[in-house]
Amino acid sequence: xxxxxxxxxxxxxxxxxxxxxxxxxxxxxxxxxxxxxxxxxxxxxxxxxxxxxxxxxxxxxxxxxxxxxxxxxxxxxxxxxxxxxxxxxxxxxxxxxxxxxxxxxxxxxxxxxxxxxxxxxxxxxxxxxxxxxxxxxxxxxxxxxxxxxxxxxxxxxxxxxxxxxxxxxxxxxxxxxxxxxxxxxxxxxxxxxxxxxxxxxxxxxxxxxxxxxxxxxxxxxxxxxxxxxxxxxxxxxxxxxxxxxxxxxxxxxxxxxxxxxxxxxxxxxxxxxxxxxxxxxxxxxxxxxxxxxxxxxxxxxxxxxxxxxxxxxxxxxxxxxxxxxxxxxxxxxxxxxxxxxxxxxxxxxxxxxxxxxxxxxxxxxxxxxxxxxxxxxxxxxxxxxxxxxxxxxxxxxxxxxxxxxxxxxxxxxxxxxxxxxxxxxxxxxxxxxxxxxxxxxxxxxxxxxxxxxxxxxxxxxxxxxxxxxxxxxxxxxxxxxxxxxxxxxxxxxxxxxxxxxxxxxxxxxxxxxxxxx
Amino acid sequence: xxxxxxxxxxxxxxxxxxxxxxxxxxxxxxxxxxxxxxxxxxxxxxxxxxxxxxxxxxxxxxxxxxxxxxxxxxxxxxxxxxxxxxxxxxxxxxxxxxxxxxxxxxxxxxxxxxxxxxxxxxxxxxxxxxxxxxxxxxxxxxxxxxxxxxxxxxxxxxxxxxxxxxxxxxxxxxxxxxxxxxxxxxxxxxxxxxxxxxxxxxxxxxxxxxxxxxxxxxxxxxxxxxxxxxxxxxxxxxxxxxxxxxxxxxxxxxxxxxxxxxxxxxxxxxxxxxxxxxxxxxxxxxxxxxxxxxxxxxxxxxxxxxxxxxxxxxxxxxxxxxxxxxxxxxxxxxxxxxxxxxxxxxxxxxxxxxxxxxxxx
Numbered sequence: 001x002x003x004x005x006x007x008x009x010x011x012x013x014x015x016x017x018x019x020x021x022x023x024x025x026x027x028x029x030x031x032x033x034x035x036x037x038x039x040x041x042x043x044x045x046x047x048x049x050x051x052x053x054x055x056x057x058x059x060x061x062x063x064x065x066x067x068x069x070x071x072x073x074x075x076x077x078x079x080x081x082x083x084x085x086x087x088x089x090x091x092x093x094x095x096x097x098x099x100x101x102x103x104x105x106x107x108x109x110x111x112x113x114x115x116x117x118x119x120x121x122x123x124x125x126x127x128x129x130x131x132x133x134x135x136x137x138x139x140x141x142x143x144x145x146x147x148x149x150x151x152x153x154x155x156x157x158x159x160x161x162x163x164x165x166x167x168x169x170x171x172x173x174x175x176x177x178x179x180x181x182x183x184x185x186x187x188x189x190x191x192x193x194x195x196x197x198x199x200x201x202x203x204x205x206x207x208x209x210x211x212x213x214x215x216x217x218x219x220x221x222x223x224x225x226x227x228x229x230x231x232x233x234x235x236x237x238x239x240x241x242x243x244x245x246x247x248x249x250x251x252x253x254x255x256x257x258x259x260x261x262x263x264x265x266x267x268x269x270x271x272x273x274x275x276x277x278x279x280x281x282x283x284x285x286x287x288x289x290x291x292x293x294x295x296x297x298x299x300x301x302x303x304x305x306x307x308x309x310x311x312x313x314x315x316x317x318x319x320x321x322x323x324x325x326x327x328x329x330x331x332x333x334x335x336x337x338x339x340x341x342x343x344x345x346x347x348x349x350x351x352x353x354x355x356x357x358x359x360x361x362x363x364x365x366x367x368x369x370x371x372x373x374x375x376x377x378x379x380x381x382x383x384x385x386x387x388x389x390x391x392x393x394x395x396x397x398x399x400x401x402x403x404x405x406x407x408x409x410x411x412x413x414x415x416x417x418x419x420x421x422x423x424x425x426x427x428x429x430x431x432x433x434x435x436x437x438x439x440x441x442x443x444x445x446x447x448x449x450x451x452x453x454x455x456x457x458x459x460x461x462x463x464x465x466x467x468x469x470x471x472x473x474x475x476x477x478x479x480x481x482x483x484x485x486x487x488x489x490x491x492x493x494x495x496x497x498x499x500x501x502x503x504x505x506x507x508x509x510x511x512x513x514x515x516x517x
Numbered sequence: 518x519x520x521x522x523x524x525x526x527x528x529x530x531x532x533x534x535x536x537x538x539x540x541x542x543x544x545x546x547x548x549x550x551x552x553x554x555x556x557x558x559x560x561x562x563x564x565x566x567x568x569x570x571x572x573x574x575x576x577x578x579x580x581x582x583x584x585x586x587x588x589x590x591x592x593x594x595x596x597x598x599x600x601x602x603x604x605x606x607x608x609x610x611x612x613x614x615x616x617x618x619x620x621x622x623x624x625x626x627x628x629x630x631x632x633x634x635x636x637x638x639x640x641x642x643x644x645x646x647x648x649x650x651x652x653x654x655x656x657x658x659x660x661x662x663x664x665x666x667x668x669x670x671x672x673x674x675x676x677x678x679x680x681x682x683x684x685x686x687x688x689x690x691x692x693x694x695x696x697x698x699x700x701x702x703x704x705x706x707x708x709x710x711x712x713x714x715x716x717x718x719x720x721x722x723x724x725x726x727x728x729x730x731x732x733x734x735x736x737x738x739x740x741x742x743x744x745x746x747x748x749x750x751x752x753x754x755x756x757x758x759x760x761x762x763x764x765x766x767x768x769x770x771x772x773x774x775x776x777x778x779x780x781x782x783x784x785x786x787x788x789x790x791x792x793x794x795x796x797x798x799x800x801x802x803x804x805x806x807x808x809x810x811x812x813x814x815x816x817x818x819x820x821x822x823x824x825x826x827x828x829x830x831x832x833x834x835x836x837x838x839x840x841x842x843x844x845x846x847x848x849x850x851x852x853x854x855x856x857x858x859x860x861x862x863x864x865x866x867x868x869x870x871x872x873x874x875x876x877x878x
């Protein structure tokens with residue numbers, strides 16, 4: 001086989017869904033041993049393209065060449081037979097089984113878990129991906145689970161490995177380790193398709209980058225020769241917007257969390273242990289950490305969706321609120337933007353106006369949406385229109401169903417709704433998950449504006465960049481425990497990264513040796 | 518080959534067309550069925566669907582049968598909107614009938630205007646009490662309300678059977694398992710002399726209007742709807758799930774109980790071993806054919822009532838087994854569920870014409 005023979009070529013791939021063209025005439029060429037980035041915003045068509053390569057979805061048009069021969073991949077099993085492995089963003093592992101049992105189930109050949117153990121060990125050691133085959137998955141961290149998925153792929157000696165947004169679940173230190181392993185695989189001839197929207201990662205890891213925008217290829221470049229700016233332009237068609245934040249002195253304590261301890265309702269959830277935090281008027285406190293470390297539980301305990309038995313554990317404006325439910329806490333001036341937009345922050349099958357009523361009904365907000373038990377449609381519609389205007393929500397009008405909006409527009413609507421309810425304390429979870437860059441900046445700026453109006457804001461996010469952009473202080477939630485909150489000027493990505501792995505005592509100097517080891 | 522694909526948005530047109538398509542498909546299958554039974558389909562349909570409603574008396578019977586269906590159906594529709602699955606309306610109807618009947622029998626010497634209202638109140642409370650059992654078990658112990666409410670139907674049937682065979686049996690009734698006939702003051706007044714339709718029909722219309730107002734304007738109705746559509750959103754907004762379950766059961770129990778009183782204080786006039794030919798179950802179909810909307814329930818009840826009366830009509834005139842009524846009901850629900858698929862899905866065109874697709878903006 002000639003050395004310049006591409007391992008994978010996708011030619012003229014197109015795929016349409018009823019409402020959207022996901023891929024339009026896409027070409028992609030991956031050489032042996034190449035780490036090839038597929039860069040694009042949410043909704044640019046990256047995932048669809050990968051699903052086509054892995055045989056999950058079939059294209060409407062176009063062809064796929066594997067080692068120069070035309071192939072039709074009809075199923076993931078067929079893709080694996082060719083030597084294509086895929087590590088999904090959300091892992092499909094059975095919590096109650098061991099690592100070896102999980103891998104045994106996922107392999108196409110039937111191999112007993114006991115026989116797999118030694119092979120798992122040798123592969124994982126060879127690539128610097130330590131996993132213990134006999135451990136149960138529920139006891140593994142997210143990073144370890146990802147290693148299980150990678151090892152599963154490696155056991156089938158893949159010649160192309162697809163990694164879908166692998167770093168969203170990792171600490172900055174774990175990202176460096178992952179990159180080492182990926183480079184080692186590439187050096188041995190395995191091609192890697194690396195899907196991401198993070199420019200700095202792609203520049204440090206990848207040899208080649210195919211940039212997608214709105215379902216089309218907008219560029220195919222060497223990312224090391226590009227600037228973040230030029231890549232961003234290819235990705236979103238314009239410069240990366242920014243948001244502005246000026247220092248300001250915080251006011252009185254609006255939200256106090258004292259000795260919040262809560263056993264997880266889900267057997268594999270995280271128990272919250274002794275969480276303490278004070279949130280003041282006019283400041284943004286960012287809570288970093290990887291999802292699954294108690295974020296869900298923490299937010300539900302704050303919002304009142306899970307009322308607590310200890311009233312003093314959560315105090316709003318000096319009043320004990322731990323025992324209050326979500327509606328009662330809203331009565332004390334709390335507003336909350338949850339991480340799931342559809343089905344929690346908004347009801348997909350109801351209109352935007354009806355979704356304004358979802359939280360706007362609380363009498364303390366003074367919206368007048370409900371009077372003596374009856375809905376006031378005019379007040380509801382008027383409020384919804386104000387949100388749509390003020391936050392530039394792209395939709396038909398206030399009668400459009402929430403489910404018909406794009407993720408970014410719906411998030412703008414929900415943030416806007418909670419903002420216009422004039423909160424005293426605002427809690428925002430994952431403000432920009434699955435939101436395009438333009439809308440992300442608008443949402444971040446709206447949150448900063450709230451802070452400038454004297455609202456106490458708590459932001460829980462997985463995106464460290466985002467937290468460094470908009471926080472006055474930052475803390476880390478790991479293993480159900482909350483670190484102390486440090487002023488953003490004194491925080492470093494390395495320090496926060498260490499804390500994200502649950503080691504709150506570590507400092508950066510001591511840790512750098514640990515990472516290298 | 519035809520393939521299904523998800524619609525970008527649920528089709529409103531299909532939502533309203535679906536019951537009509539289901540009714541048409543039911544008629545088509547029915548005509549095949551009649552042919553197999555050696556009947557002329559058109560004549561059979563005439564006997565089934567037209568003849569019963571072609572006389573004033575027939576229309577009266579239609580409204581009479583529709584009344585318990587409307588009452589049960591409206592209550593169930595409110596509960597189903599909130600995703601609370603009360604399958605036991607027939608049991609609540611039976612207990613309502615018992616409670617109302619007991620009031621009538623206890624005050625059998627009294628000839629006063631308050632007896633009837635008291636019976637209606639007792640019936641509603643009886644239905645609510647029976648519905649409270651699955652509500653309590655669901656909110657307390659997280660039991661499945663579908664199973665509990667369904668099983669309680671049979672308990673209610675047996676309770677009624679015990680009462681009319683034992684304590685409430687008419688002492689002068691030659692040992693027939695039935696209670697005394699109710700006195701005049703305990704019977705619902707007729708709307709028109711000569712027809713059996715009584716004021717329970719007016720009550721059912723009033724309740725329909727009330728339910729429509731409740732759904733569209735009251736905040737409690739909105740809360741129940743949100744709980745049904747998106748439980749996590751309801752929790753996020755601070756709506757209590759328990760209150761939702763209780764409300765749904767109490768409302769549907771009360772309307773079913775009223776329907777029970779409407780039967781025993783109406784066409785039956787006494788307690789008998791059975792007071793309902795399954796109105797509470799037929800009302801589930803009614804609620805869905807009516808799109809869980811009170812006005813839709815009203816129309817669907819009339820259709821279902823016609824199925825009942827037409828079934829009797831073909832039994833008598835064409836000697837077709839009584840199972841025909843259940844069969845037509847089943848066909849209707851079956852086709853409705855099938856047609857409902859197309860609210861959210863559509864057939865994919867055989868060859869996707871790529872060049873004709875709009876490009877993303």
